[in-house]
Amino acid sequence: MSDATALIATRSGATLHLRLNRPDKGNALSAELVGALTAAVQAASADDSLRLLVLSGEGRHFCTGFDLSDLGDETDDSLLARFTRVELLLQAVHAAPFTTLALAHGRTMGAGADLFAACSERWVVDEAQFAFPGVGFGLVLGTSRLGDLVGAQQAAQWLQSGATVDHPTALQARLATRTVPADALNDALNALQERVQRLDSTAYRAIHAALGTARRPRGDAGDAQDLARLVQSAARAGLRERIVSYRAAQRKS
Template sequence: MSEPLVLVGNAGAVRTLSLNRPAALNSFTSELHAELLAALEAAAADAEVRCVVLTGAGRAFCAGQDLADPMVAPDTSPGAAPKDLGHVIEKLYGPLVQRIRSMPVPVVAAVNGVAAGAGANLALCCDLVLAARSASFIQAFTKIGLVPDTGGTWLLPRLVGPARALGIAMLGDKLPAEEAARIGLIWQTVDDAALADAAAALAGRLAAMPSRALVATRAAMNAAQTMDLDTALAEEARLQRELGAANDYREGVEAFRAKRAPVFKDR
């Protein structure tokens, strides 16, 4: 049997998903899409999972779309119809983005090398991005006559503002991980040798926190980008009403009063 395209590992309540096409820098094929989406769905459905780490096997996180894949490779024969790249986005990339952005637990990207094109935006879709100092992010789309996808047009302006977003997207220059952290594109960089341990520690910390509150924080901040202040305040009230009736709120308050560590269970 061939080796799986997504390696799945478990450590306590943390599930690690590793893209596993190292010889091709973990670039996307339709088969990799299918395995990654299935692995994310399985993690979402498993009540024991409280945080997901997404990383890449070998020396790269993900080099984006494999341009040799038949679903996207242009047919150069005379009179051949062009490939419908919009269909590829709708069928493969869109569902993947939506699944990551709606996971019922936090998702950490551990970027261990180049993250290019769709690979860069796949990482940015995660809640927190931790990168090795030698890692880099590249919006490579204009180099082949395309626009950022995998949520890039939505993510980039929200993360770094419109001026930087346009520069990053139009020029397609390699952005070192430390610069990405400096401008707020990602959460943090660490020494290369420390990445795995740092990602495990961050994921373990998130797994011990109240999952429903973390996910609601993500949703509220995303929604607030298009709200006026009154609407955002109303949404905060709605969420606090919902979370205030849950077990984790009671547990958090009781633990605070008893000066002990809380044990959160809601998901």
């Protein structure tokens, strides 16, 4: 899959649909895909006519996380830069001035689960599994946003245990907002599109911003703090070796 087609963007009226298109890699977040997603979200945020951004993944999985397929070519510094860009992407999605919808299916792991959690609407299509393994190699990414959704105690349990979370548990804990059968997805999307387009653009964005203060209590200062925590954790010497050791231990378990 070429870098040029790693992200497919389609626009229909006030809805922008971004499809992660690396199915052979589980839609893992390569540097190129993160850059394309960030650019698309930033451009969308500047478009006053947009009401809904949909994120989905092609193939069997929504997103299996940070792409480590070329780990042998990475250094601590290059990994730090890449993780920082992922955090900035998550912040852009989280602060978007319109409804953001993630459609999870299959494996939704690591940075992919963080991307799911950054959206205001979080649907499971048929079935999905979630996991947040970054803590296993000392990375603090998306932690505060996860805690905002499911509570500090539940977030700590998932992060510290490295457990895989099934979709009924995700729904009960409010990581997911609903489940939708695949054969009912188009109807559900149409209903959401009708809802977000009922008001004029000014009223819609004002309401979205007001409600967003409850969903995003940390604001700019919190975003800066989240970024600082991520950088501090990723900048600790030995990041690449910690990831290598973690992956080796996972293969043995």
